[in-house]
Amino acid sequence: MAVRLHVNGSVREADVDPEMPLLWALRDVLGVLGPKFGCGVAQCGACTVHVDGQPIRSCVTPVAAVSGRVTTIEGVGATAIGRRVQQAWSELDVAQCGYCQPGQIMSATALLKGKAKPANDDIDAAMGGNICRCATYTRIRAAIKQASGQKTEA
Ligand code: FES
Ligand code: FES
Secondary structure, eight states: OEEEEEETTEEEEEEOOTTSBHHHIIIIISOOOSSOOSOSSSSSOTTEEEETTEEEEGGGOBGGGOOSEEEOTTTGGGSHHHHHHHHHHHHTTOOSSOTTHHHHHHHHHHHHHHOSSOOHHHHHHHHTTOOOTTOOHHHHHHHHHHHTTSOOOO
């Protein structure tokens, strides 16, 4: 079945089973490789993308259920908040192996869209579902603080 998806500002068509998870359609059919496969059961956050600005786990979201605009790590820098987040990530050298970081940045950007100056508790609540096996959590928190114009002590 042909499914039409809006991805990072472009209309893309994918001839897929409508039950295919969005992550598979993005990576294996459309070649959008930023979102990562981690657990496949909505527990790690590596696959996080936005649909109409809301973070979702693309590993458990069927393409047929996606009617809004999909933004991935490849497109998040088109917004001012996304740019600020990516810049802070780069300046604070957040990534270690990097595998979880696209999902971390997507969750952080969604957080800052909803709350311009998040406190530590807000960050913990919004980012708690994004696992980092390299334990970059302290730098992630600092980068979110920096992107929001707050002091960066963790
Ligand atoms: S791969 Fe989707 S949450 Fe882990
Ligand atoms: S940077 Fe390696 S898993 Fe997060």
